[in-house]
Structures are given as structure tokens and as C-alpha cells.
Amino acid sequence: MIEEFKEAVNKGLSAKNKNLPSKYFYDKKGDALFVEIMNLPEYYLTRAEYEIFKNQTLKIITSLNLKKDTYFELIELGAGDGTKTKELLKLLDKEAYDFDYFPIDFSQNALDNLDKTLQTEIPSLSVKTKQGDYFKVLESFKDSKHQKVILFLGSNIGNMTDDIANVFLQNLSASLALGDQLFLGVDLIKAKDIVLTAYNDSKGITAAFNLNLLNRINTELKGNFAINTFKHLPEYDEIEGIAKSFLVSTKDQDVFVEALNKSFHFYKDEKIHLEVSRKYNDDIINSIIAKTKFKISDKLTDSNNYFSNYILKIV
Template identity: 35%
Template sequence: MTGRFELNRRLSDGYFTDTLHTDVLKGLTGRPKSLPPKWFYDARGSELFEEITKLPEYYPTRAEHSILAVRCDEIASATGARTLVELGSGSSRKTRMLLDALLRHGTLESYAALDVSADALREAGDRLCREYPDLKVTGCVTDLDSDLGLPDDAPGPRLVAFLGGTLGNLDGDARPAFYAALRGELRSGDALLLGADLVKDPAVLVPAYDDAQGVTAEFDKNLLRVLNRELGARFDPDAFEHAAVWNEGEERVEMRLRSRIAQTVELPALEAAAEFEAGEEMLTEIAVKFRRESLTAELARAGFGLSHWWTDEEERFALLLAEPVRDGRSPM
């Protein structure tokens, strides 16, 4: 407890170490190599991502912000939420528009932030407590891949926000599992506010993940520094180059680290080593882009009905409001 901010941990003390070991052994000792993007986000990685959101090439944050600025009061009126729950909240920077709108609407009582980073939750939570002294603010350290951890004791209805296009980090197998877990925790009257980046010209998409200043490259390589610190690994970040590629078939941007040379990287904590051929790539993040028809269909298969779909003026990004469908009835 820090002031009025309450931070809860739903994960065991050794959870992150055990999960990192499992992910690295699975992802780096075979081919093709890959690691989940959650390992980007130590303190330095979080700082770099905040820098990325302000880059001229990185349009998603600005596009989503523009939609929220216009639609936040409509969202508040449509949901009447007494609790706002944010998944993968990070700095909670965009959350203020929703908080302000729900407070203007007269319904909001509490805000619950869920994130993998305790540091990010603590910093954002303390700040929000100062800015909103009458609001109950809680944080929950959890891994959204395995445990959503929605606060079941929070007053309803609850509005669950999953913003920033983070849904795109989940592939076609992981998204149904995520929807099912979320659908299982929602109650009558709850709603889902989902941010989704849309399919567009690769000439716009790719630079958003490979900026001219090299901030995204530094963010990508920070993953190697995390492995060095946590596993005693011996990655040389300069021996890898960052690449962003548009995968047309999967309609997604893929971030990769490409080995400049043939090399063997020791992983002492795992008593293992990762072998890289010259030019071999390690997939570090996917960013799936969506179309309205297919996204609406996959939500429907998971038991969600779309009630609102909003885009920015250039139709680059979508913000949608969905509700759990019961007894075959849609909110539309």
C-alpha cells in the first residue's frame, strides 16, 4: 500500500523467473527462434516504448487518442461503468480521458489497472491517486497470458479496456483463448472497450515499427539486455540488427532481431546455449492488423456482440465497444 494506492500480486515469487526460463529454452534453442514481447518491458523497455509512442512514424497512439477525445463521453453514457478496468495499463496515460468522462457521467467509483510491470503500476497508481483523490485506485501485477485477474469485488457494471492495439500481439490461436478467458469473467452489464489497428498500406505500417531515429531498434535490442541481466546470458546487442517486416499472408508486422554473424550465445542460468547462423532471425513481436468484418466475426464466435465501432478521421485505427452476448441476443 502506497498512500491510497493498493498494489496486489497474483503471481508467485518465482513466476517470472520460471516463465522466462521456459520461454527462452523453448524459443531460442530451436528454429525458428522467437520470444514473447512481454520480456521487452523492464524499466528501460517501458521508457523506450513511451518514447516510441511519441515518434512521428508511430501513428497508433495518436489515432486512438483522437478517437477517445471525441467518443469518451459517448462511451461513458453507453456503459454507465462504476469500475474501469484496464488490461496492460502501462503508464495509464490514455486512461484519463475515460476516467474524466465516467466521472462527468457520475457513475465511476474505482479504477483497476492490470499489468505485468509492478514498477509501471506503482508509478501510475501513485500519480492517479494524487490527481483523482476521490477515486479508489488499485493495481494488480499479473500475466495476461495466463491470468486476467479481473477484480470480482469491484462494483459493476465494469468497463474493461484493452487499448493501444495490444490485441495485435496475439496470434490467431492466442486471441480465441484470450476472448474465452475474458468472456468467462464478465458479468451482465459489463462491456469491453477494444483498440485495434487496421490493415493499411505497408509503407505506413512498417515505419511505425522501424523509425528513422532508431528508438524501436533500441527497444528491440533491449530484450537482449534483459536476457543478459536475468540469465547471465552473453548477447552482444551490436551483433544483431533490428528488422520490421510486413507479412502479407498473416496481415501483420513482424519485429525481428537478425544475427549479423554466425555465433553461439551462452545461457548460463539455463545451462544451455543458443546457436545463430549468419542472417538468422529471432521473432520478437507480432502486430496483427485487423479488418472490421473479420474482427467482428471472431468476437462473435467468442460470445461478444459489437455495439459501437469508431475510427479516427483517416480510418487508421478502430475503437470498438462490445458486450457479452447471452441467450443468442446481440447488443446491436
């Protein structure tokens, strides 16, 4: 894990347009900050998707065509704290559906916390946590002949470019069988003022979350980033439907990373690109699944039309 982190930091900070992978946001501190973000009044994404899970739970089960007498594997990619999923899990458990829940996450800390809360809140639920890269973990399901329902929520797919999302979904569909389904949560294209406020909250929690990536480099790779000389900068193109997050150097400076035995120069106002947050509509979804085995079978949307959960079925 640390070698992968070193390689990513070296590659990203050596690039002409500096960048760092957003998956490294999530250490123990990053996990806690993201939970704070999800509860912020400006951050509509979690509330909108949670509304779907809370108010349309039965419709989710119906749309997925789940049967009580047919065992299935419920596999969640990037499970996090499971706040939304618990609404579905509680009803499935209460109604005695036959299934196992497999939460997959890059963060072992997040999985440990989720497992602990599920043992308390839904003690009869069968939970089998899996830590690691999505596709490496999904390889372990290849020999299973059971029906699979994959949850990929929170518009996590929006952190990929469309080309990468297309390849991701091609690979995902290739690892599934006829009739398996993907329950895909995506943020919808909307006004600039709504989106930018969500990524630049008044309390500065999102800024702290992004800047924590530099703290990780300092702590784990013995870097000497002066955190207060970088600032958080979100951007959003309403026509394109893509938000981007950057860290910006406020002065000319050099940063040394001992684990790499290397210095990196930053010019004043030079950006580190951290994250893409793609927003969607039906046309974009159809475009990114065009080369996959997925077809849209249904869609659920929150009351404000901010967020949708698409049901994509292998056909």
C-alpha cells in the first residue's frame, strides 16, 4: 500500500500538470472529515441519495426484481459508513430476503467501523467485508453462480473521466453474468451555484479534507509540505457538467519528500488537480455504457431532481 502511494505521489507531482489520486483522501482523518462533509447543509449529494433509499426502499427492491426465495449477493463498491445502504439492508433483513452483504472499500478503517455498526444495528445480517481494489476483490466472486447486485453509490463514478468510466463499466460488466445488476448512483447536471457551494462549504471542511492529502504525504512519506501555503479551489462548468477540485500553491516553493528523496517545485498559483466530479443525464449514462453489456432497466430520482439511481442490467 505504501509503495503504491509513493509511486502515485512521485508520478503525480512530477507531471507537467501536477495531480494526486483522490482515492488517497481516505485515511482515518480523511474518513472522519468526509463523514462531516456528508452532513453539511451545502452537500446535497448524500441527502438526495439518502432520500431515495429512505423513501423509495420498497421501490428499489421491486425495481431490482429481488425475490425472497432466491439467494443473491449484495456487493457494495466503496461502502464507506453505509448510512444510505442501511435503509435497504434493514428492510431486506426484516422481510427475510436470502442474501449476504459484501461491502468493499479501499479503507480498512471504514470497513471496520461499518462492520461494528452493522453488528449493533442489524445483528442478524450476514456481512462479509472485503478490503482492496474493486476489481481485484470482484475476481474472488468470478466462480460464484449466484445472482449479483452491485451497489456503486454516491456518484463515485463521477470521479472518473467519461473514457475511464466507460472502461470501468466495460470491465465491471465483463465480470458479471446475464441478469446481474448494477445500482448506480449519479449526481445530475444542475446550476453552478448549487454545485460550487457543495464543494466549497462555509465551514471549510471540504478544504480540510482535500488538504489532508498533503498531511498524509508529510506523515507517511516524510514530506515537508507547509499546508498553510496551499488553498482549496473548486471549479465547475455548468454546460460541460464537470466539477474539478484543485489545491493551489500560494507562493513559489520547493517541497521535499524524504521517502522519494526528491524535491518538487511549485510556482505561485500552480495547481494540483485532485478530483473530477462528473454530473450526468440520460444521454451521458447511455454514452458511457454504450460499449458494455449493461442496459438501463429503471431509474429512481429524489424529489428535487438533484440525484438519480440507475438500475443497469446485464443483457
